[in-house]
Amino acid sequence: MAAVTGRVRRTVRPAPLALGLGIALAVALTAAVALGSTTIAPGEVWSVVLRRLGGAAPRPGTDDLIVWQLRVPRALLAALVGAGLGLIGTATQALVRNPLADPYLLGISNGASLGAVAAIVLGLSAGSPLGLSAAAFAGALGAFALVWSMARRGGGFSPLRLVLAGVGIGQFLSGFTSYLVLRAGDEQQTRSVLFWLMGSLSGATWDILWLPALAVAAALLVLQSRARAMNALIMGDETAAAVGVSATRLRRELFVVTGLLTGVLVSVSGAVAFVGLMVPHLCRLLIGGDHRRLLPLAALTGAVLMEIVDVVCRTAMDTQELPVGVVTAMIGAPALLLILDRRMETGR
Template sequence: MPYALVLVVLGGLVVAAATAGIAIGSINIPAGQVWGILLHRLHPALADPGWTPVRETIVIDVRLPRVLLAGAVGAGLAVCGMALQALVRNPLADPMLLGISSGAAVGAVLVVVFNVTLLGVFSLPVAAFAGALTALVAVYLLARSGGRMTTVRLVLAGVATAEVLSAAASFLIVTSGDPHKTQAALRWMLGGMAGTTWTMVWIPGAAVLAGTAVLLGVTRPLNLLLAGEEAAASLGLDVHRFRSALFVLVAALVGTIVAVSGQIGFVGLIMPHVVRLLVGADHRRALPAAALLGAAFLIAADLAARVLIAPEEIPVGVLTALVGGPFFLWLMHRRTAS
């Protein structure tokens, strides 16, 4: 399939998932009316208002920001997963499997439980970033022994670090003694888009756009790393400096995402593999496709989380784990068999 057609199809999936995410809920709104409301907001002459003010409020102030946040989070996790898999040259790398999401969650929980406001509204994202970066560096150092990093060592280091950090976050939550803080902190542990407002969309949206743009600017070094560290160094790449800079970028993206959505696993593991089947391993082609597919996937997952047992809501991190867990096991079996 031509690359342009793949992008068009993936873009169509994003639009379809977003339309369904806005239209479906406790009050169903026809897709045509959804687009009419959106077009009317862009310019009153684009659509005649034939809907109630309540429906316009539901579309603009309740569902649209949630869909946009889900799209940004999905895209960000997908491109982070693809970058991590190139940086550590391991197809099993994922922000959650490597403990990065757990590190970010610990930082977020610390801010919530101890009510840290040192940096104002940026306290939570900065703490999440610091936790994510610390976890990533720890896993990398634990997995790399004697100048070599094996798949088994990386996965074991990541899982062990994630378990320790998850236990630390759980300990902070159960000892906080404040039910409101406990409830808020549990949100980051389970992952979800509930309660999304417009103020929560802008920072992660801008971070994902900027981070993806930076990654698109370094696709050549990422492609070189796929050939191995020695080959990349022989072609002029400072592997250590490049990897360190990209680790910081990935940690910043994951920290920003976890600060608003909590721990959502396996998106960064599944999407890169599906994209490579569609467009190949070249990051110039794969990164845009991964961002689109990740956005469509998480919007659809969030919709399922809202409607499967309505009026109750399933944390979207639970659904992605139910999908990603079997995929991870299949991938492990495939690599072992080969």
């Protein structure tokens, strides 16, 4: 069985790497707010932000409106979604002991999307972010449970079977989601939902930021508290039991945390592919597989990556905005092929 282990030689110190990522995130956040159809100087960006944080009244003019009401919420949402996807990918790979695991490849994101779209089309969410997140959470857990049961058929467990089951079930759920959208009969709603399903941060507002912020913070705290147990889990159930870790209980906890966080993120950004695959793998190559260091660095790396992706999506074309999922797929698909090629060469 392929396992995600910590045997990779650490080549970068975690503390300097975390500091560099923090600086990169601050630069990326500034660029995300400054760049767009209207370019605003970085000094003006920080002037507006500091004034607003200090409680000052908004100044007349468009810069204040663009910076504070439109771009800052979107930049913060991009960072939160990226951080959350980094955590989900890391936890999922530990859960199934497979570095190819990803909420998109395993069908979890597709299940969350189906739940959210069903709530929108059938009018079950009533415009509430909590209702939408609950529907996405239910869809994510249902999809993951189905994929997991398929992977364990016959009493064994195969990482390859898990990935194949995830891809197959994910495509089925995606097709059913498209059917629901087309069945809605509202052309404008159909276009907006399809764009959202490819990943979009255009709906970012101050009113919805609290939910992903709370979910990402809570997930990081829970996962960090279970980091040592996750280190034992990736070495096998028998090794985990030898050090007092209940593999069944830990998997159940990781199952719920990843499902809940996936549901929240899908409800605010749609299904964003491959970030959860790339980020943990890159961090593991740099610092090894110790989850005590891996989890926070994966969150930081994911935040930086999503910030850069969102800037590209907003500025690559003059007439329209690219869906976030389009750019992450263009980066992530070659990354997946590279990982597969590397694993075939090593025979793992």
